Amino acid sequence: MEMQEVVNRAIRALIITAVVFAAMVWLLSAGAYLWIKVLHIVAVMSWMAGMLYLPRLFVNHVGLERGSTASDLLKGMEHRLLVYIINPAMIVSWCAGLWMAWRIFGFEGTWLWLKLALVLALSGFHGYLAKAVRDFAADRNVHSSRYWRFMNEVPTLIMILVVILVIVKPF
Numbered sequence: 277m278e279m280q281e282v283v284n285r286a287i288r289a290l291i292i293t294a295v296v297f298a299a300m301v302w303l304l305s306a307g308a309y310l311w312i313k314v315l316h317i318v319a320v321m322s323w324m325a326g327m328l329y330l331p332r333l334f335v336n337h338v339g340l341e342r343g344s345t346a347s348d349l350l351k352g353m354e355h356r357l358l359v360y361i362i363n364p365a366m367i368v369s370w371c372a373g374l375w376m377a378w379r380i381f382g383f384e385g386t387w388l389w390l391k392l393a394l395v396l397a398l399s400g401f402h403g404y405l406a407k408a409v410r411d412f413a414a415d416r417n418v419h420s421s422r423y424w425r426f427m428n429e430v431p432t433l434i435m436i437l438v439v440i441l442v443i444v445k446p447f
């Protein structure tokens with residue numbers, strides 16, 4: 277059941293992204309570029325804020341007694357952060373980013389392909405954190421707070437590399 281559920285959620289996110297992207301391609305001309313970039317930057321800021329905060333919640337959650345009020349509180353915070361902020365922010369980041377990549381840059385530029393590879397890795401890590409939210413909710417987490425502190429650095433490192441690539445466009 278677990279793996280099938282992960283696949284179903286990923287397919288659902290892909291369908292929503294494809295439909296929104298198709299609507300943007302159909303409705304928007306290149307003149308919308310700067311407004312789409314505003315939308316993109318606001319969405320990636322929200323996505324990154326959530327991706328940096330969620331492992332921090334896990335660090336604090338590990339030490340709590342299972343079934344305690346504090347543990348239940350963190351389960352609710354982790355679920356709401358994922359469902360109401362991180363998931364929608366990722367979808368908007370992809371739609372606005374792909375629209376600019378297609379409409380403005382014609383998918384040209386080594387920086388763009390390297391960036392796409394990094395944000396695909398970031399999206400995979402997003403999926404891993406989503407599974408961890410379900411593990412904590414079912415009191416199935418097996419990792420230490422030290423492990424989650426280390427995991428907290430993964431989105432930080434990817435974010436720095438992505439921003440260098442898109443601002444400097446070194447190649």
Ligand code: HEM
Binds near residue numbers: 316378438443
């Ligand atoms: C999710 C998939 C993503 C795609 C397809 C994508 C694609 C793009 C494209 C094509 C641009 C326009 C570049 C320009 O106007 O010069 C852009 C701008 C930008 N992206 Fe992304 N991006 C994605 C995710 C991210 C992420 C995760 C971050 C940050 C961690 C990010 C940070 C930025 C920034 C800061 C800009 C503005 C750059 C500027 O104005 O010079 N993007 N993105």
